[in-house]
Amino acid sequence: MTTETDARQTATTEILPSTEIRPAAPPPPELRALRQWVCWKYEPRPDQKPGKPLVNPMTGDNADHSKPSTWATYDQALASYRADSGYEGVGFVFAVTDPFCGIDLDDCRDPHTGELQDWATKIIDRLATYTEVSPSRTGVKLWLKATKPGAYCTKAFGGKGGKVEMFDHHRYFTFTGQHLAGTPTTPQSRQAEADALYEEVFGSAKPATTQIVVDSGASRNDAEIVAKASATNAKFARLWAGDIAGHGSQSEADSALVFHLVFHTKDARQVDRLFRRSGLMRDKWDQSSGGQTYGKRTIAAALRNVQAQYRPAPKRRPRNRIPSWITDAMKLRTHPRAILKAILDLCAPSPLDAHGSRGYAVIGKTKLAEMTGMAEKTAKRHLSQLEALGFVVVVSRGGIIRETGELAAHAYAVPAKEGALEHLRYSGPPRRFVPPAIAA
8 A cells, every 4th residue: 555655755756857847836825825925046156055046026136035025926926937037936935924834854855766764754744734845856845834933943954964944934935836745735733743843853942032021120111112112213103003004015014013012122912912002903913823823923023033122211410510610720720719619519419528627628530520420531630730730639649548548549638618728819829738637
């Protein structure tokens, strides 16, 4: 008796020659109905397998698997392929808005006999979904309804050069239409089977880091998110209102809005709640396919892809600016008493280490920079200028301030009381003052 596996291996012995028209048969109706088709061609690459770049069927330019505007319908792609001898065939782009997942088994099939390696046969039997022969005739591609459970996509498997690739968005599959006999003729819902295969090939599913939910303490409420996003992004505002202009379909608009929301919050429940309030909400959001609703699948894809995260700008502490007359006085070596008093006034919110009757206070560049808002380097320069003018005196150049017992890289004694400023009331050259404790 001939088994289904035997039938698959014998039914595919008629290999497509390079001049054969592809696809050999039309795609399953669910795939054909989607506007996610492109053309492709071979592109030589030195010391590597030929590349298969995507081509926009409508323009002949390169297509992009992340830009729906460069895709077309199946009929448009097929017509373009048949009209241009430089194309090798058509392909299907997997998108976050569809329920499909593609699994590519490379180097698992004899191109002359059609015989499959055991490891590939086991995967095909387990998934039991639409399967076809690849253009090279050395591999097979499986199309199913599922979501890739983790971040990994490609890994060597099965020995003898075998490899497994798994994608559910931002990738494309060439389509040959050479259906593998004995497999279903349409993609099947196989989430559990896809999860098991992923774990077998790649190990335990590790979600992308962007799927981590932000702590509730750091998150913003719904109203704040909508207000901020609407105020700063016109595209978000239009999508939020239900305007899908500029998008190829409402599904593409759904995905775009969810991507915007995920930028503002990584909490899947909050994204779902917000989408339901938007003008794009419709019954399809809760329709289940492949073991997961359309809404959950769209959110999961966005969480895997949106790396950026909105962070509110930190609140800046108001900076106390040094009045220009102070710096002018320092340059002109005039008004020394006003300079010192102004520094003390600026430092008033955080009292200096005043020493009462001794008539002086200790200040360092860090304290002055903190109180005035200027850089430490600038504060150090100003203090050095004051020292050169004889308005302050150094009490420490790295070590312990004798009067306070504090450590300081540079500390300066500054007159802190009116009595200590008396000697600066004349118009002649400034006289250096020496704090009493230091003089002793």
